[in-house]
Every structure is written in C-alpha cells, then in structure tokens.
Amino acid sequence: INKYNIAVLPGDGIGPEVIHETKKVLDAAAQTYVFQLQYHEALIGAIAIDETNDPLPQDTLAKCKASDAVLFGAIGDPKYDNDPSAKIRPEQGLLALRKALGLYANVRPVKAYQKLIDKSPLKESIIQGTDMVIYRELISGIYFGDKSTSADGKSAVDICSYYQEEIECIARLAFKAARQRNNKVTLIDKANVLETSRLWRKVVKTIAMEFPEVELDFIFVDNAAMQLILNPKQFDVILTENMFGDIISDEASVIGGSIGLLPSASVGDESALFEPIHGSYPQAKGLGIANPIASILSGAMMLEHLGEHDAAEAIQDAVLHCINAGVLTSDLDKTSKFITSDIGDYICNHI
Amino acid sequence: INKYNIAVLPGDGIGPEVIHETKKVLDAAAQTYVFQLQYHEALIGAIAIDETNDPLPQDTLAKCKASDAVLFGAIGDPKYDNDPSAKIRPEQGLLALRKALGLYANVRPVKAYQKLIDKSPLKESIIQGTDMVIYRELISGIYFGDKSTSADGKSAVDICSYYQEEIECIARLAFKAARQRNNKVTLIDKANVLETSRLWRKVVKTIAMEFPEVELDFIFVDNAAMQLILNPKQFDVILTENMFGDIISDEASVIGGSIGLLPSASVGDESALFEPIHGSYPQAKGLGIANPIASILSGAMMLEHLGEHDAAEAIQDAVLHCINAGVLTSDLDKTSKFITSDIGDYICNHI
Ligand SMILES: CC(C)[C@H](C(=O)O)[C@@H](O)C(=O)O
Numbered sequence A, B: 001i002n003k004y005n006i007a008v009l010p011g012d013g014i015g016p017e018v019i020h021e022t023k024k025v026l027d028a029a030a031q032t033y034v035f036q037l038q039y040h041e042a043l044i045g046a047i048a049i050d051e052t053n054d055p056l057p058q059d060t061l062a063k064c065k066a067s068d069a070v071l072f073g074a075i076g077d078p079k080y081d082n083d084p085s086a087k088i089r090p091e092q093g094l095l096a097l098r099k100a101l102g103l104y105a106n107v108r109p110v111k112a113y114q115k116l117i118d119k120s121p122l123k124e125s126i127i128q129g130t131d132m133v134i135y136r137e138l139i140s141g142i143y144f145g146d147k148s149t150s151a152d153g154k155s156a157v158d159i160c161s162y163y164q165e166e167i168e169c170i171a172r173l174a175f176k177a178a179r180q181r182n183n184k185v186t187l188i189d190k191a192n193v194l195e196t197s198r199l200w201r202k203v204v205k206t207i208a209m210e211f212p213e214v215e216l217d218f219i220f221v222d223n224a225a226m227q228l229i230l231n232p233k234q235f236d237v238i239l240t241e242n243m244f245g246d247i248i249s250d251e252a253s254v255i256g257g258s259i260g261l262l263p264s265a266s267v268g269d270e271s272a273l274f275e276p277i278h279g280s281y282p283q284a285k286g287l288g289i290a291n292p293i294a295s296i297l298s299g300a301m302m303l304e305h306l307g308e309h310d311a312a313e314a315i316q317d318a319v320l321h322c323i324n325a326g327v328l329t330s331d332l333d334k335t336s337k338f339i340t341s342d343i344g345d346y347i348c349n350h351i
C-alpha cells in the first residue's frame, strides 16, 4: 500500500476551511483506492507572522521539503496591504516557498462547465468549449528581482530579469503539455517594448524546434487581455512570464463562472504544490460560504501528480456530479442553502 | 476666428485610412463652428523607418512641438515583431514621442453604447451603464527604464522605476477627473509584491488628501483583471502605472463591443496627442474595413482640449447618430456593406 507524506499549509482567510474539505475528500479517495495520506500541518502567511513573526517559518519549509507534495490553502490579510511601510508581509511566505522549492511552473487549467455556463459574465457562445491551460513562470521576473526604495523615500525600483535556462525549463513543460492536447502553444509577451520579452521569444522559438508537431504563436499581452474575452477558444496552451501570468490567469478564471472552481499546480523538478487560484477572501472567513471546489480539484491534481490517477479521476467526476446536481455555494447560486461542508460531504459521498 | 496648428501622424497599417476620415469630420466641424485647422503631416513608425531609417524623424518631432495638438493614427508592422534582434522598431517612435512631449497621462474613456450592447462578449446585465475613464501613466515605469541583454545573449533585464513627482502629476489629474464624475478613484497596483506599487500607494494616498470629497480605493492588478469583467460598473476613475494600464485598458476596451470605438488622449503640461486605442491592424490595411470611429472620437477629444466644446459635442452626437442608425463597419456588423469612408461621410453629414 502506497503511503504519501503531504505537507498541509492552510494559511489565511478561507484557507483553513477549504483545506478541511479537501482533506475529507482526499481521505475518502484514499480509502476507496487504497493508499495512505499522512498530513503534516504547518504555518504560512499572516497567521505565521502572527504566531512566529515569520511568514515562512523554518519548520514549514522543512516539512514541505520532506513531503511528497504540498497542499496549500490561501494567503493574505488586508491588515498588511495598506501599510506600505510593513517590512514583513504574508505574501513573502508564499513567494519564498515557491523559490525554496524551485516551483518554476504554475499550471492552471481553465475550462467552461456546461452546467455553469450561465454563471459567467461572458456570453455562452463565447465560452462554450473553452479548454486551455496556462503555464506561468513562477520564480523569476519582476517578482524576484532586486527591489528598493531610495533613502529619501521618493523613488522606488523593481528589476525584471530572466535567464535563458529559466525560460527553457517552463517552455519545455508547456510544449510537452501541448503535445498531449491540441498541439498549440501561445507565448504572451510584450516584445515590442521589453528586452526580457525579446529573450523569451528567442528562447521559446529555439525550444519549439524540439517539438515540430506543435504550432507556436505570439501575442502581445495587451492584445491577449482582449482576445481572452473575445475568443477564449483560440487558446490551447498559454505560456508566459510571471507577472503577465498572474494577470492573465486571473482574468481567464472568470470564464468558468467562478474563481472558486479553479485549481492550480506549481511544479518544479523536485517538489510540487497544489493550491486553489483564489485568494484568502478574508470577508468570507468563518461564514461557511467559501467554495471548496477549487481546493478539492487542486487535491485531485495532487493525486494525479502522485500517480494515483484513478483516485484523481474519481474526485473530478464527483465534482462534476456535484456541480450538475446544483450542490453549489452562494458564489454560483445566490439562493443556495448549501454551505462549504455540504459541498465536501457531497463529493465524498460520490467517490 | 481661432486657428489651430495640428500635427498629423497617420503612421502604419490602417492609420492613414482612419486619419483621413477624421480630418474630413474635423473639417466639417470647423466649418460649422467657425474655426480653422491647419494640418502638418509627418512620418512616424514603420513607414518612417522605411523612408528615413528613424521611427521618429527630427522633422516630425519639430512639427509636433510647434503644434497645438497632435493627431495620431496607429503604429506597428509585423515585419519587426518577430525579429528579436531588430535594433530599430516602429514602436520606439511612439514611445520617444510620448517622452519628448512629456505626455504623462493616457486618458481612456470606456462606455457601453446601448445600441451596441449585444456586440460585446459580455452579457448585457454586466456592461449596461458602464462608464469609466482610465488614467494610465505613460512615460515612466518599465517601458522607459534601462533595458539590456547580457553580452552572451543569455539573459535580459528591464528596470521599472518611479519617482514621487511622476506619480503626483497623473494622480492629480485622475482626482480632478473624479471630481467631475462620480468622486471615486481606484488605484490598480501590485503592492503585495512590487516596491514601485508601494510607492504608488503611498503617494496617491497623500494626493487624495487634497481631494477629500473623492473616495480612494485600491485593487491588485490580478484581481482588477477579473473585476473589470465581473462588474465593470464598480469603476469610475481608474488610476494606474504604465504597464498595468496598457493591459487593463485594452481589456476594458472589449466592454464597448469593439476596440474600434475607443478614443484616447495622451496629455502633458505642454502638449497633447490624440489617438485611437486600436493598433495598426495591418491585415486590414487598404481593405476599407477599418472602423474610423475611435479615431474620429479622438479628434473630438482634441477639439475639447482646444476649447472647441460645441464642435466636440457635435462630433460625439453625430457618432452616436451613426451608431444608432446602424451605419457600422464589419467589426460591429458582420453583414455590413459600409466601408470606412461611408462612416466618415455619414458623420460629416450629421454635424
Ligand atoms: C499572493 C500573490 C503574491 C500571488 C501572486 O501574485 O503570485 C497570487 O496572486 C497568485 O497568483 O498566486
């Protein structure tokens, strides 16, 4: 019987609530498909600052490194956002963790669920059949470049830099994914203005030669922000740098009708972390209205990654069942009487 | 009788076609409202490179500096986009011009036209009543920071920097605009990651104290990319830095149903330039399918800026008339039999 060590980082806001449901569902899957999950809980984010004064305590990092995979909730607390002078921020915990684990690729599948198609702000004809996956570079670019404020506090600098190898790693993953899908990669950049974008274009073109069956095209990020809404079906695999990926993948999340549905995997050569793409949604904390599906589907991606394909599929099917049965939280159904744990229970019962 | 010197920079692709219609309309307005427009045409962009090897020839800059306003078409040619080693690019012409004229604020109004509401990829209930204006900083940030590629070609850097004064200038404009509108400014940034964003937050908060009647709120750029589609009505005046503004304002352009409708003004303390927000659309060049309305409305913004309010309003009314009459190019009506010049003629006849 296979046994997996999972580092569990519930984090802030609704993080603990959605992680609670996810563990329930993972345990149900483990029982049915006969494997074991051992959870090792640890602190990260605002709660870690509150308790240890460090958004990524050593103990947390150690547990993550010792694990087969990391299950992550959410991070962020408004009390830090509006204080430009705060030296320690919750988000630093997540950024430092991504870096320390070498999680260079954030993978976000975006799909339109037929049953929820009318929940989207976009018209049915626009989103029907949308099925794309976004590969966002996650541990370089302007997020991780040097940053500073001048001594007089009157100017600030952020540096965006990229190395060829950083681009190569994630580009290969994107092309491999395309080969399993519809053989198309679209690079989003701003090559008409940025030097780093021109490097991306050059390197990605070279990698493309290793994958002759995959078509490669290019689109400027401003145009991409439009095309994503005008005609999302044109995309198969999107590849892009860190900051553009942050913006574009959140924008893409509205296609599915709720950001509460979308999972993500952050992968490196040695570790992998699974998290819903939504944030900590502090206003909803403790109200039982958080949608746990994004986190549960992240759990399914984790099982897939661990090689438990049948269990992963069973969770995905149960989620579909749940959606089709209209067992939805209030983000998807204003008149809903279901709370967070009802969704988890329903999915457990359908595995 | 008032006389204005207008530098006219048709540029690339469909630029010359839409500028041609705009001049027709401006002339009609000048005749009716009794003022004079003297045009001084000049080269910029790919066509300037082709003819002079310089995307912004000295003569062009001189004409712009000597003018009361600049009317700009479009810039860009695909033959330069896919050549990462090209040393001279059309876009450099526009960027250098913005910088040389000190055009620090790009102003983009976004409105939903009732008559065109079904052209939008977004649902009517989402966009109805949308009326916002975006203030994008235009001559600093990562666009204008130092950029370089390492000698071995294996890494590249772009620097994003901001000075307090740069933020103050555009912030004041945005707050003044809000005072004429619904008294709300939303700053889009990524203050949880970027040092420059934290400077923006700090400086904008200080400026806000000069405008106690205006409400200020903050939103992270990734969330903004979602909110813009989920609920565009929540925005009144959006204020943001250069790169975020590029992405967000193009995304916002889909609300109106076609990017072919949206004008913009780029203003500084001494000069102002007016351009449609769409690009050069090279595939459409010479086909008569370009929608001239964005350029014509940019012309109206120019007249407004010059103090010819009645003429500006007359153009805006004529455009509304044109839209309501269904006199539309094929971007807005697939079965349309109207070409670019038909739109210009119709608008002229309704002034
Ligand atoms: C919390 C924040 C630092 C993070 C990011 O921007 O990477 C989040 O928005 C995400 O996309 O995972």
Ligand SMILES: CC(C)[C@H](C(=O)O)[C@@H](O)C(=O)O
Binding pocket: A192, A193, A222, B075, B076, B091, B094, B095, B246
């Ligand atoms: C052509 C390009 C350099 C320009 C920009 O990004 O500023 C354009 O996209 C715009 O938004 O005016």
